[in-house]
Amino acid sequence: MMKRAKALFLGLLSPSSLLLAGSVSAESATRQLNMPRGVTEVSQAAYDIHMIMIWICTVIGVLVFGFMFYVMYAHRKSRGVTPANFHENLVVEVLWTIIPALILIVMAVPATTALLKVYDTGNPDIDIKVTGYQWKWQYEYIGEGVKFMSELRTSQDEIYGRAPKGEHYLREVTQPLVIPTNKKVRFLITGNDVIHSWWVPDFGVKRDAVPGLFTAAWAKTDQPGTYVGECTELCGLGHAFMPVVVEVKEEAEYEQWLAGKKEEAALYASTIGKQWTFDELMVKGEEVYGRSCAGCHQANGEGIAGVFPALKDSPIALGPAEGHIGILIEGVAGSSMQSFAEQLSEVEIAAVVHYERNAWGNDVGDIVQPIDVLNFKQSQ
Amino acid sequence: MAHGPSQNFFSRWLFSTNHKDIGTLYLWFSFAMFLLGGFFAMVIRAELFQPGMQLIKPEFFVQMTTMHGLVMVFGAIMPAFVGLANWMIPMMIGAPDMALPRMNNLSFWILPFAFTMLTATLFMEGGGPNFGWTFYAPLSTTYAPDTVNYFIFGVHMMGASSIMGSINIIATVMNMRAPGMTYMKMPLFVWTWVITAFLLVAVMPVLAGAVTMMLMDINFGTSFFDAAGGGDPVLFQHVFWFFGHPEVYIIILPAFGVVSQIIPTFSRKPLFGYSSMVYATASIAFLSFIVWAHHMFTVGMPIAGELYFMYATMLIAVPTGVKVFNWITTMYKGALTFETPMLFSIAFVILFTFGGFTGMMLSIAAADTQYHDTYFVVAHFHYVMVAGAVFSGTAAVYYWLPKWCGRMYDETMGKVQFWIAFIAFNITFMPQHFLGLAGMPRRYSDYGLQFADWNMVSSIGAFLYGGAQLLFLYNVIRTIGWGKPIDDPQVWEGAVGLEWTVPTPAPFHTFSTPPVVK
Numbered sequence: 028m029m030k031r032a033k034a035l036f037l038g039l040l041s042p043s044s045l046l047l048a049g050s051v052s053a054e055s056a057t058r059q060l061n062m063p064r065g066v067t068e069v070s071q072a073a074y075d076i077h078m079i080m081i082w083i084c085t086v087i088g089v090l091v092f093g094f095m096f097y098v099m100y101a102h103r104k105s106r107g108v109t110p111a112n113f114h115e116n117l118v119v120e121v122l123w124t125i126i127p128a129l130i131l132i133v134m135a136v137p138a139t140t141a142l143l144k145v146y147d148t149g150n151p152d153i154d155i156k157v158t159g160y161q162w163k164w165q166y167e168y169i170g171e172g173v174k175f176m177s178e179l180r181t182s183q184d185e186i187y188g189r190a191p192k193g194e195h196y197l198r199e200v201t202q203p204l205v206i207p208t209n210k211k212v213r214f215l216i217t218g219n220d221v222i223h224s225w226w227v228p229d230f231g232v233k234r235d236a237v238p239g240l241f242t243a244a245w246a247k248t249d250q251p252g253t254y255v256g257e258c259t260e261l262c263g264l265g266h267a268f269m270p271v272v273v274e275v276k277e278e279a280e281y282e283q284w285l286a287g288k289k290e291e292a293a294l295y296a297s298t299i300g301k302q303w304t305f306d307e308l309m310v311k312g313e314e315v316y317g318r319s320c321a322g323c324h325q326a327n328g329e330g331i332a333g334v335f336p337a338l339k340d341s342p343i344a345l346g347p348a349e350g351h352i353g354i355l356i357e358g359v360a361g362s363s364m365q366s367f368a369e370q371l372s373e374v375e376i377a378a379v380v381h382y383e384r385n386a387w388g389n390d391v392g393d394i395v396q397p398i399d400v401l402n403f404k405q406s407q
Numbered sequence: 408m409a410h411g412p413s414q415n416f417f418s419r420w421l422f423s424t425n426h427k428d429i430g431t432l433y434l435w436f437s438f439a440m441f442l443l444g445g446f447f448a449m450v451i452r453a454e455l456f457q458p459g460m461q462l463i464k465p466e467f468f469v470q471m472t473t474m475h476g477l478v479m480v481f482g483a484i485m486p487a488f489v490g491l492a493n494w495m496i497p498m499m500i501g502a503p504d505m506a507l508p509r510m511n512n513l514s515f516w517i518l519p520f521a522f523t524m525l526t527a528t529l530f531m532e533g534g535g536p537n538f539g540w541t542f543y544a545p546l547s548t549t550y551a552p553d554t555v556n557y558f559i560f561g562v563h564m565m566g567a568s569s570i571m572g573s574i575n576i577i578a579t580v581m582n583m584r585a586p587g588m589t590y591m592k593m594p595l596f597v598w599t600w601v602i603t604a605f606l607l608v609a610v611m612p613v614l615a616g617a618v619t620m621m622l623m624d625i626n627f628g629t630s631f632f633d634a635a636g637g638g639d640p641v642l643f644q645h646v647f648w649f650f651g652h653p654e655v656y657i658i659i660l661p662a663f664g665v666v667s668q669i670i671p672t673f674s675r676k677p678l679f680g681y682s683s684m685v686y687a688t689a690s691i692a693f694l695s696f697i698v699w700a701h702h703m704f705t706v707g708m709p710i711a712g713e714l715y716f717m718y719a720t721m722l723i724a725v726p727t728g729v730k731v732f733n734w735i736t737t738m739y740k741g742a743l744t745f746e747t748p749m750l751f752s753i754a755f756v757i758l759f760t761f762g763g764f765t766g767m768m769l770s771i772a773a774a775d776t777q778y779h780d781t782y783f784v785v786a787h788f789h790y791v792m793v794a795g796a797v798f799s800g801t802a803a804v805y806y807w808l809p810k811w812c813g814r815m816y817d818e819t820m821g822k823v824q825f826w827i828a829f830i831a832f833n834i835t836f837m838p839q840h841f842l843g844l845a846g847m848p849r850r851y852s853d854y855g856l857q858f859a860d861w862n863m864v865s866s867i868g869a870f871l872y873g874g875a876q877l878l879f880l881y882n883v884i885r886t887i888g889w890g891k892p893i894d895d896p897q898v899w900e901g902a903v904g905l906e907w908t909v910p911t912p913a914p915f916h917t918f919s920t921p922p923v924v925k
Contacts (some may be wrong), residue, residue: 224779
């Protein structure tokens with residue numbers, strides 16, 4: 028920490044640090060001062076109008092503050108001036124009302140054209156549904172049968188300082204969203220629980236994910252690469268821990284990736300009937316629990332008093348398996364316990380239920396199989 | 408001489424109906440809340456000093472950001488200006504007291520209870536409010552801790568207090584002006600407060616409506632803000648910001664008033680365009696009602712709505728510009744001196760204008776797509792709220808303190824405080840512009856390594872700024888107890904107005920016989 032403070036102090040002293048700030052190397056990324064220009068028409072339009080505004084404000088600022096500092100210097104009492112007594116001047120007052128109004132009218136023109144670009148969401152080549160969950164994103168390729176969750180990959184140990192922070196700290200996910208170059212991709216954005224907001228700065232895309240509504244945004248770029256964004260609407264305690272990562276791939280590569288995803292889905296469907304052992308389920312369950320449940324119910328299963336109930340010694344975890352599965356499938360109305368039927372696979376639900384029934388001193392001892400979860404779903 | 412204050416400490420302060428004593432109560436209460444809200448800010452900045460979770464857990468962090476906003480807006484800034492209004496409005500218009508003195512007592516004494524209840528939630532099971540000071544549904548309804556009900560009750564109490572305070576100010580100004588004091592002769596501080604009071608009366612019931620709908624959704628099964636039941640979470644935002652946008656003008660208009668009193672005094676020259684200042688204030692107040700959805704540019708409104716709110720918002724720059732030009736032209740060809748209140752007022756003009764520039768940038772909807780909910784917005788509103796409202800409140804205290812207590816503050820110490828506050832403020836908030844543009848969202852308990860440097864700078868600035876407030880507290884207490892006594896009614900060479908015609912220190916009752924204004 029002291030090292031960084033020292034480096035920063037020296038960096039601030041050296042004028043070159045400011046000159047370098049615009050470049051994209053990893054070192055100077057820490058000192059980025061301005062908005063990125065990004066890789067889509069929308070982000071570039073936003074950047075251009077942003078720069079126009081900065082220059083207009085700079086010119087006005089120099090004139091107004093320049094005059095003010097002149098007055099503060101020239102009309103000090105200590106210089107022996109006697110105060111004038113004038114006030115009100117119609118011409119001046121009309122001018123300083125009309126001139127700013129004219130500047131605003133001029134600014135409104137590029138501001139309007141830029142906004143029209145943001146809203147140009149028609150005729151997409153690909154539609155992707157983006158759903159915000161507490162605290163992860165789900166991406167669904169509409170019409171392709173491909174759907175997956177994208178969650179933070181940074182470990183709790185890194186966050187809580189028990190392990191050194193990696194290069195991509197809080198900027199890495201389990202599965203990034205993948206889109207092709209040179210295709211107009213439309214994002215249909217919604218929320219599952221509370222309001223989130225899906226932001227990719229390099230695309231100029233930021234739209235709120237409101238439960239019950241859809242908002243639309245679009246991106247088209249010719250530049251492959253990895254683009255990182257964030258959730259930008261306060262969504263609870265995990266708000267800072269649900270980054271957005273988008274990989275833009277060349278079209279052929281994208282097609283290959285998509286085919287692989289479809290295969291994965293087919294393979295999964297065929298293994299759902301497999302009988303799992305007690306220990307296999309515990310291992311899988313612990314992993315799912317850490318990702319999807321520990322945020323609220325805590326890693327030790329003790330919850331947070333008054334907000335998130337404890338699972339350790341809970342009547343549900345120690346009661347019949349059916350009821351326990353039911354809570355995960357249906358959620359609890361009027362509470363922050365959501366339905367996990369869409370978020371987790373049958374295998375994952377079975378594993379995590381099994382884990383909760385047999386961890387932290389809970390000792391039901393039964394085995395919950397994926398097929399039990401499937402049967403429960405079908406009986407509904 | 409009429410009756411003095413009660414000699415019994417409790418009956419003097421608990422039962423007071425004297426505008427000066429109630430003004431003092433408001434000011435001390437707001438300063439206590441300022442320190443509390445500032446303490447929350449220090450917790451936030453300490454946690455953000457480095458990446459990673461060091462001191463507190465994310466759930467406590469969001470409670471801190473929420474409570475910091477609520478306490479500062481409703482507990483520190485608003486009551487501070489009500490306190491100034493109580494002290495100064497009767498003295499400025501030549502009235503013996505406020506029109507409704509008992510209600511005045513009530514409107515103050517509600518506040519300590521409201522804030523005790525709000526703060527107590529931090530120690531309850533489930534913790535304090537954790538949904539941001541804007542408390543968007545459904546995070547603040549379905550997903551909120553049970554203590555949200557205390558929060559709702561607290562907001563209702565604050566609202567009742569504000570409405571009573573406003574009615575009192577309107578009644579006082581309309582009915583109790585000295586003979587000859589026409590509306591267009593009232594000092595600007597009085598004008599800005601009347602307009603603010605009308606804003607408050609218009610929008611506090613809207614806030615009360617929003618929290619009542621929340622209460623119904625949470626406890627009685629309605630679905631105002633729940634799409635699953637036919638409601639709409641976006642409706643909450645429209646209702647909230649219909650209150651929220653006028654609210655930020657409620658905070659800043661009295662600050663305009665203060666600065667419009669101080670700059671002419673230390674320029675020794677009348678305010679340049681008195682009537683255009685009045686009209687500009689009224690225009691800003693009107694515009695504040697029709698721009699609310701510019702806080703919601705990313706919520707997915709139709710483009711027609713988005714364009715309208717963008718154009719309307721840009722318009723605010725015109726009357727605001729008029730004000731800034733007027734202040735500077737008032738200084739032009741004056742005979743300027745730079746006592747502490749003047750320093751804070753000049754800093755106000757510069758930094759508020761800077762916040763105005765970023766405000767214009769934010770009004771451009773396409774660019775706002777990138778700025779929205781990032782640290783750029785945090786920097787913007789701290790430039791207008793802290794360098795705006797807090798600087799002007801500090802200026803007001805230094806300006807009127809000698810009149811209130813008959814003792815002069817220590818000028819050197821005042822200037823030292825000013826320079827520390829001015830520099831530390833900019834160290835804190837200037838880098839937040841860069842953080843926001845580079846992509847750091849607000850209300851984040853943790854952040855990627857690329858934001859580490861500027862966050863550390865910002866935190867260091869924040870600790871310094873916090874320290875400057877302790878210096879302020881010390882300086883005020885020292886003045887009241889041990890400052891150099893003065894008895895010149897004028898206090899400042901260039902001061903003009905009825906409040907400077909009464910003796911210094913201002914006696915317990917002033918203008919028992921109304922003065923005549925030419």
